[in-house]
Amino acid sequence: MSEILDKSFSIKKDLIKMKPQNLQKYISDHYIFNYIADSIASSDIQAIAKEQEQCFLDITSFLGVAPSFKIKYYFLDTPELVGQLFGDNQPCNGFADFPDEIYAVYNKDIKCVGHHEDAHIISHIINEPNSNFIVEGLAMYFDKTWWGEPNAKWVKTFLQNDKYLHIRQLLDDKIFLSKSDKITYPIAGAFTKYLLETYGKKLYLEFYKYSGHQIADEIERIYKKNIDLLEKEFILSL
Numbered sequence: 001m002s003e004i005l006d007k008s009f010s011i012k013k014d015l016i017k018m019k020p021q022n023l024q025k026y027i028s029d030h031y032i033f034n035y036i037a038d039s040i041a042s043s044d045i046q047a048i049a050k051e052q053e054q055c056f057l058d059i060t061s062f063l064g065v066a067p068s069f070k071i072k073y074y075f076l077d078t079p080e081l082v083g084q085l086f087g088d089n090q091p092c093n094g095f096a097d098f099p100d101e102i103y104a105v106y107n108k109d110i111k112c113v114g115h116h117e118d119a120h121i122i123s124h125i126i127n128e129p130n131s132n133f134i135v136e137g138l139a140m141y142f143d144k145t146w147w148g149e150p151n152a153k154w155v156k157t158f159l160q161n162d163k164y165l166h167i168r169q170l171l172d173d174k175i176f177l178s179k180s181d182k183i184t185y186p187i188a189g190a191f192t193k194y195l196l197e198t199y200g201k202k203l204y205l206e207f208y209k210y211s212g213h214q215i216a217d218e219i220e221r222i223y224k225k226n227i228d229l230l231e232k233e234f235i236l237s238l
């Protein structure tokens, strides 16, 4: 799921009464897939289940967590429908509704499956850091790519084209949310990969459990390095 414009927030509205009536179910080891009869999702459901079970295994084994629930997927035909369910009526390919539901577009052109939303749901068991950059970074780390290209390749292109945004800025949610996800998401994913592969999973997960709002300070405390220095190392590693 590299082409995700997602909205990973909890929904306040009563979704139950908004759900389509003609949903069918397919249950696998860790998922309950809900889809509309005779839809494209309905023809692909066994392949979808196989792919998501592999994603589940990748994410849970990496994070060392075992969800006590099955993840409920709802496949819908259009971004408009998903946006309606989200509640803001803005077209959207998929979103995670904590603790255990994912709403996703599945049609001829958009197949919103893969690691991304599952990573949001599963990592939420550990914590939900107060930073979109961090949360999206972990989901994008599992995705590895964005619009078919590795996250790091995008970052190199942004650096060459003067479109790169600095980590310290992106840690500010106001800035992160004001910029295009076409830029912010791959930077988040590539930086997360750099932290994980350079400094290890143990340190990263220790940081991921931080529930305060001083995210930049916490990174510097955990990694014992100034963020600007970490960023320089990250850019050199690309």
Ligand SMILES: [Zn+2]
Residues within 6 Å of the ligand: 006, 007, 008, 116, 120, 135, 136, 139
């Ligand atoms: Zn996301």
